[in-house]
């Protein structure tokens with residue numbers, strides 16, 4: 173893998189992370205361009221979520237370099253500082269305020285998590301109202317603005333949480349298995365949503381569902397045993413013998 177020309181938004185170089193002797197991340201090197209939508213796939217336990225933990229400061233690497241944009245060393249910063257730089261992460265399970273309405277959820281996020289109590293007694297300014305409406309339109313929840321978040325379907329909760337991240341206008345968005353537990357139709361909508369964000373934000377999407385990966389049709393990085401096994405177009409990785417072996421557990425017969 174050749175180092176790309178700057179400007180890249182994210183760089184990991186020779187990163188390692190052991191958990192009690194288990195090598196979860198092993199010599200991981202990864203570069204991503206600004207504005208890129210990158211898909212990461214890999215079998216369970218490949219280290220995909222750990223990679224996001226390392227980027228967001230939830231876990232610290234044993235060694236290696238992790239840099240954001242031009243010269244920002246993420247290994248020296250804590251989770252909160254990294255988030256403040258404009259790196260937003262969506263975990264696999266949605267975490268929304270179920271007793272608040274959809275628009276209140278976006279509003280709370282817009283204000284920043286530290287201001288929750290003050291925010292609930294404040295007024296929504298016209299500027300904030302516009303911003304909330306923009307975000308709800310982007311994630312397809314305008315008609316549900318006054319619903320309690322708890323009344324949304326699983327898929328809608330996932331979109332609301334993506335909306336809550338967007339309210340903070342992140343430079344880099346990290347999305348871990350957004351389509352897990354979604355219907356086919358919800359999965360497809362999620363794909364369209366992520367594609368609509370391309371260029372405005374740099375996005376890393378972790379996903380298992382190959383139909384979804386094909387829909388995104390962007391550069392794919394295959395992770396296996398904590399390191400990059402293969403990188404390239406969907407066709408390239410799907411036809412790579414090592415990838416086929418990892419996913420199917422056998423060598424492809426050569427004709």
Ligand code: ADP
Nearest residue numbers: 191194196214215216217218219220221222223
């Ligand atoms: P993926 O997201 O690709 O399924 P993970 O990154 O969750 O894989 O996990 C990779 C490996 O690292 C797994 O074997 C997992 O059990 C281990 N692991 C991840 N986080 C921790 C942790 N905090 N403590 C111990 N082991 C961990």
Ligand code: MG
Nearest residue numbers: 220221222348
């Ligand atoms: Mg995971």
